[in-house]
Amino acid sequence: MNDKLKYQMTAVFFATVAVFAGAGVIHFGDQFLGVNLAVFYGVSTFNPTWVVALILVPFVGGFVVSLIYGLGGKLLAYLPALIVHGMAYIELSANPALLPAGVSLLPLGYWILIVIVAVEAAGIGGIVGEVMVKKTYGRSDKRKLHKKYQKQSRI
Numbered sequence: 001m002n003d004k005l006k007y008q009m010t011a012v013f014f015a016t017v018a019v020f021a022g023a024g025v026i027h028f029g030d031q032f033l034g035v036n037l038a039v040f041y042g043v044s045t046f047n048p049t050w051v052v053a054l055i056l057v058p059f060v061g062g063f064v065v066s067l068i069y070g071l072g073g074k075l076l077a078y079l080p081a082l083i084v085h086g087m088a089y090i091e092l093s094a095n096p097a098l099l100p101a102g103v104s105l106l107p108l109g110y111w112i113l114i115v116i117v118a119v120e121a122a123g124i125g126g127i128v129g130e131v132m133v134k135k136t137y138g139r140s141d142k143r144k145l146h147k148k149y150q151k152q153s154r155i
Contacts, residue, residue: 015076018068022061022080022122029057030084037114038089039099040106054114055121062122066129073133077126081118 030036035053039045058081065080066073092098092105099105106114 014069018065018073019076019079019083021068022065022077023084025064026057026061026080026084026122029053029060030088033057036088036092037085037118038092038106038111040104041102054118058118058122059125059128062125063129063132064125065122066126066133070133071130074123074126074130077122077129078119081122082115085115085118 030053033049033053035050037050037054061080062074062077065077069076089105089111096105
């Protein structure tokens with residue numbers, strides 16, 4: 001097998017594992033807190049537990065994605081929050097009988113605004129995770145690159 005193909009297959013494998021691990025963190029974090037961001041109970045919906053599920057849980061999920069995948073994990077960190085909350089909304093909109101009495105599903109426009117905040121929190125977690133892995137943010141100094149990626153000087 002070609003080395004380039006092996007590298008790409010390995011990268012796809014680690015990306016898939018990282019995204020599913022981040023989705024698992026977000027799903028089980030929401031289950032542990034007992035919060036579903038797509039459900040609206042009225043004003044009592046917006047409590048500290050809901051805020052933790054909106055910001056902290058996706059942040060930790062994005063952080064986990066970056067720790068598993070490494071460099072480039074900040075780009076993958078957006079996916080788990082979108083997958084988990086998207087699937088929860090689709091499940092509840094397809095089966096309204098799953099909603100308890102007196103509870104409504106958020107309108108799509110409001111839900112999108114909430115998911116944008118959760119996805120951005122996951123992205124920030126991905127950036128923090130990548131900084132932890134790379135020990136710097138932005139471009140690396142050329143002398144710190146692996147020899148394979150350094151340009152040879154003509155001296």
